Amino acid sequence: MTDWSQQENFTQEEWERQANHFRDYNLYQSWAYLQVRAERQGHSLRRICLLYKNEPCLMAQIRIIRIPLISMKIGYVQWGPIMRKTDRLDPVPVEALKRFRAALVPETVQVLRIVPNLYTTEVPSSWNEDLKQAGWTPVSFVRPYHTFLFPLDLSEEAMQKKLHRKWRA
Secondary structure (H helix, E strand, O other), rough: OOOEEOHHHHHOOHHHHHOEEEEEOOHHHHHHHHHEEEHHHHHHHEEEEEEEEEEEEEEEEEEEEHHHHHOOEEEEEEOEEEEEEEEOOOOHHHHHHHHHHHOOOOOOOOOOEEEEEOOOOOOOHHHHHHHHHHOOOOOOOOOOOOOOOOOOOOHHHHHHHHHHHHHOO
16 A cells, blocks of 8 residues: 545635645645636646645646647646645655656646746755656756845835845835
8 A cells, every 4th residue: 555645626605725835835835826827828727735654745727738739738837836834844855856757748638837936045955866766957048036035024115224225226
């Protein structure tokens, strides 16, 4: 018997309840945002939650784009999959990333593109290697993004002093 399982049928409330346990849950993996985006662009959606010992380990909403001229489907996970649990700092096991990929390629999509919500200053350098071991290939022409955190517990004056001169009022 395996400790791994997969859940795919969700209500919006179930999705959000489980997703709220992940530190990297974001607007782009929220139910409402992707539902509207997929409907407006004529894409289909698939939602997956991988469970390890009945606990959510990795979740993703995959926007599936059909390219009829070449009979291809491309899965796109924007700022996901979400995989950084609030109570866990260690990386998601490579096995979870492999199982996520295997759940979609090649039966559902022929290409699966993910853009993880990983901050370069916040995660171990092993993430890149973990993703490679799970079957993804980094794209060299895409630059990693950086998020700037700004403390909101400062006075307005102290905040302005921390800003670069061109951004000050």
